[in-house]
Amino acid sequence: GQQVMQIPQYQHVQEGEDFTTYCNSSTTLSNIQWYKQRPGGHPVFLIQLVKSGEVKKQKRLTFQFGEAKKNSSLHITATQTTDVGTYFCAGPGGGATNKLIFGTGTLLAVQP
Amino acid sequence: DVKVTQSSRYLVKRTGEKVFLECVQDMDHENMFWYRQDPGLGLRLIYFSYDVKMKEKGDIPEGYSVSREKKERFSLILESASTNQTSMYLCASSFRSWGNTEAFFGQGTRLTVV
Numbered sequence: 235g236q237q238v239m240q241i242p243q244y245q246h247v248q249e250g251e252d253f254t255t256y257c258n259s260s261t262t263l264s265n266i267q268w269y270k271q272r273p274g275g276h277p278v279f280l281i282q283l284v285k286s287g288e289v290k291k292q293k294r295l296t297f298q299f300g301e302a303k304k305n306s307s308l309h310i311t312a313t314q315t316t317d318v319g320t321y322f323c324a325g326p327g328g329g330a331t332n333k334l335i336f337g338t339g340t341l342l343a344v345q346p
Numbered sequence: 347d348v349k350v351t352q353s354s355r356y357l358v359k360r361t362g363e364k365v366f367l368e369c370v371q372d373m374d375h376e377n378m379f380w381y382r383q384d385p386g387l388g389l390r391l392i393y394f395s396y397d398v399k400m401k402e403k404g405d406i407p408e409g410y411s412v413s414r415e416k417k418e419r420f421s422l423i424l425e426s427a428s429t430n431q432t433s434m435y436l437c438a439s440s441f442r443s444w445g446n447t448e449a450f451f452g453q454g455t456r457l458t459v460v
Contacts, residue, residue, distance in 0.1 A: 243386060265445050276436060276451040277389070284445065322388060326446050331396045332377050333404070334440070334449055336389035 236261050238325055238337040246343040253310040255340035257323035264326055266299055266306045267334075272319045277336075313344050349373070352437050352452035359459050365424040367455050369437030376442035378420035379449065380404075380412065383434040395420055396442060427459045 237260045247253050257266065265284045269277040281290055283299035283306060290297045296309045310317055320339045327333030353368035369378065377396050381389040381404075391404030393412040401412050409431060413421040420439075424431055437452040 240388070267446060267448070269449075276454055277438075277449075278451070279448040282446065282448070324389075324446075324449075327391070327394075327404075331394070331402060332440060332442055332446050333391065333394045333402060334379060334438075334446060335391060335405070336381070338386070338388035 236325075236328055236335055238323060238335055240321075240323060240337040240340050242340055243338065244341045244343070246345065247313050249315060249344050249346050250312050253313050253317070253342055255308050255321050255323075255342075257306045257308075257337050259304050259325055261328070262303050264303070266303075267324045268297060268306075268308055269322045269324060269336075270319050271322065271339075275319075277322055310342075313342070315344050315346055318342060318344050350437055350439055350450050350452040352435075352455050354455050355453060357455055357457045359424075359427050359457065361428060361459055363424075363427045363459075365427050365457070365459075367422040367424075367435055367437075367457070369420045369422070369439075369452055370418055371420075371439040371450070372418065373439060373441075373450065374417070375439035375450075376417070377440045377449075378414065379438040379440075380410075380420065380422045381436045381438065382406070383436055383454075389436065392422065427457075429459050431457065432459045433457060 268280040271277045288299040323337040380392040395414040438449040440449040
């Protein structure tokens with residue numbers, strides 16, 4: 235079946251450093267979503283990318299969708315302690331339905 | 347305020363018990379999902395439902411079944427609980443559309459099977 239992998243699995247940074255997580259799919263995706271899960275919380279939707287090569291920004295967060303629509307990245311500039319959590323990408327599971335397959339996630343720890 | 351509510355935050359069950367996890371959403375969403383979350387493995391899809399009485403298997407359906415008799419409610423059933431089903435279970439819902447739409451999650455149920 236379809237697989238969505240993320241690297242790294244874990245990243246520890248000093249506050250103010252940049253952070254990037256990468257998402258790779260075994261199949262071409264029609265769209266990709268990103269979610270953030272705070273410690274002890276549930277995943278919360280951040281953004282959806284649809285077009286090949288699309289780049290979207292939310293304040294210090296930059297999201298990219300690869301040209302081949304098989305990979306994506308999330309970059310955080312100048313991390314803050316509020317960025318702590320697990321970041322997941324998610325893509326459609328194939329077929330005509332809205333099945334949603336999540337990646338393995340990247341846990342971000344930020345040291346003040 | 348949109349809401350997905352899971353019936354229990356924490357649950358402890360014995361091996362061999364039949365376990366019901368309930369999820370209710372108040373957003374009139376067609377799609378509902380059950381995932382389990384384990385460290386290092388991300389969110390793995392157990393079952394997906396796109397309409398009342400309609401379901402699709404996810405990546406790890408073995409040992410689980412589901413029920414969707416009403417649009418707002420999606421139940422996950424562990425037919426005979428085993429210790430390897432100890433995990434965090436997350437329910438989610440979304441609107442049905444041609445592309446994916448934002449999924450809203452419940453607070454999760456941490457199930458321990460002893």
